[in-house]
Amino acid sequence: MEKYQVAVVRDNDIRAQVTKALELLGGMQRFVRPGQKVLMKPNLTGPASYEKGVTTNPFLLEALIELAWEAGASIIDVGDGTGSLHIGTYKVMERCGIQRVAEKTGAGIIDLNSGPTRLIPIANGRILEKVKINQACLEYDVIINIPVLKTHFITEVSLGMKNLKGCIPPSEKRRFHDVGVNQAVADLNRVFKTSLTVIDGTVASEGLGPKEGKPVGFGVVLAGENVLAADMAAAAIMGFDPKKIEHIKFAMEDGIGPDGMEKIEILGETIQAVKRNFQRAIPSMPSNGQAVIRNFQACSGCMGCAAITISRLEDMGFFAKDPRRKIEIVIGTKIPEDLFGDDLIFMGNCAGKQGKGRKFIQGCAPSALDAAHEILGYFQVEGLPDV
Ligand code: SF4
DSSP: OOOEEEEEEEOSOHHHHHHHHHHHTTOGGGTOOTTOEEEEEEOOOSSOOGGGTSSOOHHHHHHHHHHHHHTTOSEEEEEEOOSOTTTOHHHHHHHTTHHHHHHHHTOEEEETTSSOEEEEEOTTOSSOSEEEEEGGGGGOSEEEEEOEEEEETTTEEEOHHHHGGGGSOHHHHHHHHHHOHHHHHHHHHHHOOOSEEEEEEEEEEESSTTTSSEEEEEEEEEEESSHHHHHHHHHHHTTOOGGGSHHHHHHHHHTSSOSSGGGEEEEESOHHHHOOOOOOOOOOOOTTSSEEEEEESOOHHHHHHHHHHHHHHHHTTHHHHOTTOOEEEEEESOOOTTOOOTTEEEESGGGHHHHTTSSEEOSSSOOHHHHHHHHHHHTTOOSOOOO
């Protein structure tokens, strides 16, 4: 039985690490041929440094670009459509050191949140009949998917399959969360294929990801041709059972790659040698109803911000110190006009109209830390939540 190969390499020298991972799979020349156009797709979810375990390590990206040039690529672009819409992809690239790497290596940069899209039909999709993909993504010969290894409060883990959400426009990203993100991500991966997945676990993150987790200096890189195989190996390394993670389970059932770990050949380090049980992304909530989230079709940005804000306040003892403290965070795109109450806090730019002249935390999505500070201000509480 032919197996799906996934390379796992631990090293402190990123260039040596990436080179070794690729060599174990047959070298970059197996994926990039002379004259081909290459898209590098990092994870640029927000303007946070790779040192926080949120965005792709620019040194890893630099090594991959150099290897792709050496293999004969004619054009290399670095592209993503950030989830931080209020900041924008190019600003995020600048703040994360990605623009600097592109300039240094002669690669272009591209914002996948803008430009024409193409509607791709999905035969027998779980939840989607069609998906809109940024057209530019469909015009490269090779796509190298470079997610960060992290936990995620909605999808449990955020790895290669999930990272491809950056190739769809913002309206489609929002729709994924409306219809069910785990099924939608599995559907997207049925029709949108990449050539190589390199999972960046140099600095990973655990806990309340994808943006507010705790960084983990992990020093591990995984690489595989099949995105599902790479994700399954990464999930196992993080201490998860891959078939218990919904979007991975769906993809296993849908036949986009291996349907069990026994179909994967691990090259380099063993899973056991690098395994570390990552803390899950489970926000804490006060048990007596002091905090409520009222969600009127918000996307994951505000859902995450609301849950993580409450979790921060709970962890600092805000609710326990005074049982009369109560908040209702209102988020979403379809908030009714006639919502009233002293405890309401409107969160996110989509709630701006209803929040006018009331307690309103702006941003798309706001940072959970800023939101927690604002709420402490409303209650005139001294002291800040632990970051
Ligand atoms: S304000 Fe919130 S709900 Fe609206 S698009 Fe931004 S993150 Fe999504």
